[in-house]
Each structure stands twice: as C-alpha cells, then as structure tokens.
Amino acid sequence: MQARETTIEAPPVRIAALGIDERIRNSLRLFFHDSCKDRFQLVEEETADAVIIDLDHKKGVRLAQEQRQLHPSTPVIVISREPRETGSLISLLKPLKKRSLAKALLRAEAQAKEPQNLSSTLPSLQIATAPAMPAEESGDDVVMEGAPSSSAGYQIARHLAEKDIHAFLGSTPDIDTNSAQQQTNIRYDPNSFFQGKLRQITAMMKQKGQAVRLQFSDEAFIILYPDEEIAQINMSESRLGALSAVPISPGGLSFSFCDDLFSPDEVAADSLMRLDALMWKTALWASRGRIPYDTDLHRAVALDRWPNLTRLLLLPNTLEIAALWAEQPHSLIETAAKLKIPQRYVFGFYSAVFALGLANTGETMKSLDYIPIAADAGEKQPTSTSWLSNWIPFFRSKNG
Amino acid sequence: MKKDLKIIFTGPVGAGKTTAINAISDTDTVSTNESSTDELRYRKNTTTVAMDYGIINMVDNKRVHLYGTPGQERFDFMWDILIQGGMGLVLLVDNARPDPLEDMQFFLQRFGDFIQRTRVAIGVTRMDISSTPRLNEYQALLNDQTRNIPLFEVDARVRQDVSILVQSLLHSLDHQKRE
Ligand SMILES: Nc1nc2c(ncn2[C@@H]2O[C@H](COP(=O)(O)OP(=O)(O)O)[C@@H](O)[C@H]2O)c(=O)[nH]1
Ligand SMILES: [Mg+2]
Numbered sequence: 001m002q003a004r005e006t007t008i009e010a011p012p013v014r015i016a017a018l019g020i021d022e023r024i025r026n027s028l029r030l031f032f033h034d035s036c037k038d039r040f041q042l043v044e045e046e047t048a049d050a051v052i053i054d055l056d057h058k059k060g061v062r063l064a065q066e067q068r069q070l071h072p073s074t075p076v077i078v079i080s081r082e083p084r085e086t087g088s089l090i091s092l093l094k095p096l097k098k099r100s101l102a103k104a105l106l107r108a109e110a111q112a113k114e115p116q117n118l119s120s121t122l123p124s125l126q127i128a129t130a131p132a133m134p135a136e137e138s139g140d141d142v143v144m145e146g147a148p149s150s151s152a153g154y155q156i157a158r159h160l161a162e163k164d165i166h167a168f169l170g171s172t173p174d175i176d177t178n179s180a181q182q183q184t185n186i187r188y189d190p191n192s193f194f195q196g197k198l199r200q201i202t203a204m205m206k207q208k209g210q211a212v213r214l215q216f217s218d219e220a221f222i223i224l225y226p227d228e229e230i231a232q233i234n235m236s237e238s239r240l241g242a243l244s245a246v247p248i249s250p251g252g253l254s255f256s257f258c259d260d261l262f263s264p265d266e267v268a269a270d271s272l273m274r275l276d277a278l279m280w281k282t283a284l285w286a287s288r289g290r291i292p293y294d295t296d297l298h299r300a301v302a303l304d305r306w307p308n309l310t311r312l313l314l315l316p317n318t319l320e321i322a323a324l325w326a327e328q329p330h331s332l333i334e335t336a337a338k339l340k341i342p343q344r345y346v347f348g349f350y351s352a353v354f355a356l357g358l359a360n361t362g363e364t365m366k367s368l369d370y371i372p373i374a375a376d377a378g379e380k381q382p383t384s385t386s387w388l389s390n391w392i393p394f395f396r397s398k399n400g
Numbered sequence: 401m402k403k404d405l406k407i408i409f410t411g412p413v414g415a416g417k418t419t420a421i422n423a424i425s426d427t428d429t430v431s432t433n434e435s436s437t438d439e440l441r442y443r444k445n446t447t448t449v450a451m452d453y454g455i456i457n458m459v460d461n462k463r464v465h466l467y468g469t470p471g472q473e474r475f476d477f478m479w480d481i482l483i484q485g486g487m488g489l490v491l492l493v494d495n496a497r498p499d500p501l502e503d504m505q506f507f508l509q510r511f512g513d514f515i516q517r518t519r520v521a522i523g524v525t526r527m528d529i530s531s532t533p534r535l536n537e538y539q540a541l542l543n544d545q546t547r548n549i550p551l552f553e554v555d556a557r558v559r560q561d562v563s564i565l566v567q568s569l570l571h572s573l574d575h576q577k578r579e
Contacts, residue, residue: 302548303548304548305539305542305548305551306548306549306550306551306552306568308535308551308552308553309550309552309564309568310552310553310554310560310561310564310565311552311553314564319564319567319568319571320571320574320575322550322568322571323550323568323571323572323574323575324571324575326547326548326550326572326575327547327548327572327575327576327577328575328577
C-alpha cells in the first residue's frame with residue numbers, strides 16, 4: 001500500500017461574485033473547479049477574500065464603491081463590456097478569457113495575502129487544503145455575458161473571512177469577571193432582537209402548522225414553512241444582518257399566517273435557508289460575541305446534542321468548543337481559558353446553541369419554553385434545485 | 401498527542417467511504433477494487449474489496465491516516481485486523497438505503513468495543529436523494545448511547561462536509577475525559 005504525498009499550505013481563495021448572474025456564476029464555478037483545481041472557491045460576500053463585480057449590472061458601480069468603503073483591503077476584480085476608469089481595481093473586459101481571468105485571480109490572491117498578515121485563529125486541528133495552480137489554458141471564452149441577476153444569494157456560508165468575523169463575534173476583549181460593568185457589557189436580551197421574535201413566531205407556527213409571512217417592506221419578506229422547516233428569504237444578506245443586529249421595538253414586526261404552499265421550484269434556490277441555520281445566524285448577529293442576559297458565566301455548559309454543523313455557519317473554534325462541551329461540561333469562562341481562545345468566541349457559540357435549545361446548563365434549560373427545531377435536512381427539496389447542489393462543484397469530487 | 405493518527409471509515413456498501421476518503425485526502429488515494437457482481441445491485445460499477453487509504457496533513461504537521469473498511473460482510477474478518485491501532489471511527493450511513501437507522505445500529509454494535517475505547521462520528525450521506533429518515537430520528541436512537549456522538553448531514557463528495565465530520569472526531573478525541 002503506497003500513497004503519494006503532497007504537502008499543501010494554502011486554503012482555497014474565497015471569491016464572491018457580486019451583481020453576477022447565475023449563468024456566469026456557474027461558469028466561474030466550473031472554471032474554479034476544472035481549470036483551477038479548486039484553488040479558488042465561490043462564496044458569499046461575507047466570507048470572501050476577494051470579489052468579482054460586474055460593472056454592467058445596474059448596481060455594479062455602487063457595489064464596487066461599497067466594497068471599497070466597507071472592505072478596503074479586499075481585492076476587487078471588475079468586469080465590463082467597455083473599458084472603464086477603475087483606478088486600483090483589477091479590471092477585465094468581457095467576454096472573459098480563461099487566461100486573463102486566471103491572471104486577474106492570481107493578482108487578487110496576491111493582494112489578499114499582502115495587506116493584513118493576520119495571525120491565524122484557526123484551530124490547531126484545522127485540516128490543510130489542497131489548491132493547485134490554475135491551468136494556463138488557451139484563451140477560450142469561459143464566461144458569456146448574461147443578464148444581471150437580482151438573487152440575494154443565500155447559500156449557507158460555512159467559512160468566514162477573519163476580517164468579517166467581528167460582524168458575528170464583535171470585538172469585546174476578555175472581561176474581568178469581578179467587574180460588574182464588564183459583566184453587563186457582555187450581555188444582551190435575545191427576546192428584544194429578531195432572534196427572539198423568530199423563536200416566538202416559530203413556536204406559534206409549529207403549533208398552528210401553518211406558514212408565516214413576515215413583511216418588512218414591499219419587496220422584503222421572509223416566509224417560514226413549518227413542515228419543511230425552511231425559510232424563504234427575500235432580502236439581501238446585509239439587510240438580514242442589519243435586521244438581526246439591532247433590537248426590534250415591541251410591535252415592530254408584522255407577520256401573518258399564510259397558506260402559501262411550499263413550492264421550491266418557483267423559488268430561487270439560493271433564497272432558501274433551513275430554519276435552524278436562520279436561527280443560528282440571527283442569534284450570532286444579535287449576540288456579537290455576547291451572551292443572553294441571565295447566563296451564569298461560571299455554570300458548566302453541556303451540549304445536549306451536536307448541531308448539524310455541516311449546514312450551519314462555522315465560526316472560529318466552533319468544532320473545538322462543541323467537542324469540549326459534548327465530552328466534558330465546562331463553564332464559559334473555563335472554556336475560553338482551557339482552549340486559549342477569546343471569550344467572545346465562546347460567548348457567541350453559546351448564544352447560537354442556546355438559540356437552538358441545545359445548550360444545557362442544568363436548571364436554566366427547564367425554564368426554556370423553546371421547542372428545539374430538529375437539525376435535519378430540508379425535506380422535499382427536489383434534487384435538481386437543491387441549494388446544496390450548488391456547493392458540490394466547489395469541492396473536489398474525484399469520483400465524479 | 402502522537403504525531404500520526406489512524407482513523408477508520410466504515411458503513412454499508414455505497415455509503416460513500418471511498419468517496420469521502422478521496423475527498424479529504426491530500427494524497428491520491430489507493431483503493432483496490434474488484435468489479436461488483438450482479439447480486440450487488442448498486443449503481444457503482446466497482447466495489448471496494450480491499451481497502452481505501454488516504455492521508456490528511458494537518459496544519460501542525462500531524463498526519464491522519466484514513467482507512468476504509470471493505471463494505472461487504474464476506475470480508476468481515478478484515479475489519480478486526482483493520483481497526484487495530486485505530487484512534488477513532490467515522491461511520492457513514494446511506495440515507496437512501498431501505499433501513500438506514502438499522503444500518504447505524506448494526507455498525508455501532510459491530511464496532512461497539514472499539515467505539516467504547518475510542519470515539520465515533522457519524523455522517524448521514526445521500527440525504528439529497530432521500531430526505532427521510534431525518535436527523536432527529538437518528539438523534540433519538542443515539543440517546544441510548546453513553547456518549548454524545550457528533551452526527552451531521554454529510555455529502556461524501558463534498559470535502560468540507562467530510563472535513564467537519566473528521567474534525568469533530570479529532571476534537572472529541574482531544575477533549576475526551578480520560579477515565
Ligand atoms: N447524491 C449523493 N451521492 C453521494 C453522496 N455521498 C456519496 N455519494 C455517491 O455514492 C456513491 C457510492 O460511494 P462510495 O464512496 O463508492 O461508497 P462506499 O461503498 O462506501 O465506498 C458514489 O457514486 C458517491 O459519489 C451524497 O451525499 N449524495
Ligand atoms: Mg468503497
């Protein structure tokens with residue numbers, strides 16, 4: 001029995017495609033997979049190391065400006081039909097050619113690695129991945145021009161760029177547990193956030209067995225389906241994030257029961273999200289590295305069962321904390337000390353498992369009126385339009 | 401911790417062992433296949449009779465060696481040889497088989513002693529083909545186990561899924577209570 005070994009250092013470079021329609025996205029996926037041997041990976045904006053923006057899209061220019069403002073250190077590749085003044089951005093003309101696209105990607109990769117040499121917070125058991133050089137191929141057209149897409153992009157983001165972790169885990173330094181002030185700073189009331197409303201509405205919905213529609217504006221809505229345990233989300237990721245991160249005034253959320261039959265065929269696959277993934281993520285946005293206000297920092301926490309972590313947003317050390325609590329209950333403070341990680345990572349993870357009803361601290365658990373949502377697969381999704389299938393091309397599948 | 405770890409992948413034929421080891425290995429995996437006979441009504445045209453093998457290089461220079469058990473009971477005798485020196489078990493269960501819950505129970509039982517000494521992580525595969533039973537039904541059965549076993553939906557073709565599954569096992573080993 002022999003095996004050839006290749007040692008690899010770098011994880012794949014995560015690329016977000018903004019204002020780019022599904023057809024071009026698919027071409028990019030194929031290109032990343034086939035020609036670049038998964039050195040690059042198409043991901044959501046929040047997790048990206050670099051972005052590609054279509055300037056011909058009606059929001060393209062604005063997207064590019066926003067990128068510069070929000071993530072000045074993230075390299076941007078812009079594509080357009082006509083030559084444009086793009087300053088420091090990496091620009092490409094359509095129709096895209098494999099060779100020039102590969103070059104632009106490599107430049108973006110180099111830029112992404114330069115600016116911040118962030119010290120890695122990856123767990124020591126993090127598995128190294130195996131990217132390969134993009135094949136320098138003939139200049140075939142790789143991507144055709146296509147109509148701009150309006151899809152909000154709701155694939156389940158599983159890995160975060162470090163620079164974006166603060167959106168979910170905040171930046172509060174470790175606290176001195178003797179300081180009353182610091183103790184209050186790390187607490188929040190889940191019930192006053194979208195997280196809490198969602199929990200209440202979900203509980204009602206499950207009792208009634210009827211779908212619920214949450215309306216935010218003419219265009220923006222969320223429909224929750226009880227049987228499928230799926231949410232259809234008709235708003236941008238950033239809007240959902242903003243909605244989740246700010247307290248909601250009482251009565252500030254209108255919802256109604258509706259009898260929409262769930263028909264995934266008619267819904268853009270990437271606007272669907274499992275309910276548990278939605279609750280998990282909204283809890284992280286609300287908590288920003290804080291804990292529900294009545295949490296005892298010194299009470300040991302056990303994990304009742306493992307959340308379905310392959311389908312949830314993973315934050316740094318998530319697997320490590322989960323394993324610790326599954327094996328040996330530890331208090332929040334002990335956990336951070338034992339794993340030598342920032343307390344806010346532990347607090348955020350706690351808030352997320354708390355939202356799913358899986359954090360067991362003995363007594364507090366009994367007063368929780370929440371009915372845990374089964375962490376299972378979205379049911380009744382046709383294999384053809386499964387949003388999961390969108391992920392498959394991102395990864396090696398040598399067996400075809 | 402020792403520098404090299406040995407992890408065993410097991411589960412019914414077609415659950416994705418070969419695929420998973422391939423997906424996560426940093427090496428080109430070695431697998432010895434023989435053509436399926438007709439009584440094995442599987443979509444695959446080869447089935448593993450010897451074993452799958454692969455290596456994961458960890459960030460801190462550790463290496464994890466992955467071995468897949470041959471899936472058919474006629475090779476059952478090899479299982480006990482294979483698990484010698486193993487540090488943990490990855491059990492893949494094919495959700496599209498007739499009774500996947502029973503499959504899980506069979507393998508947990510079959511490797512019961514080994515699991516007791518080490519740890520296990522379970523991946524339910526092919527949920528895109530058959531969405532039932534759902535994960536909570538598996539969880540309900542696992543309540544009888546003494547330990548809190550990682551259980552995830554896994555697509556064996558997706559490296560990230562397999563990676564999370566294996567990491568959950570490795571971290572569980574790392575934090576196990578030393579009796
Ligand atoms: N659709 C689907 N196919 C899968 C999944 N996991 C594995 N497969 C496929 O199932 C088949 C059997 O996998 P294989 O690795 O040969 O199974 P083994 O007998 O356990 O080694 C292969 O064609 C895989 O690509 C999954 O989650 N979904
Ligand atoms: Mg096999």
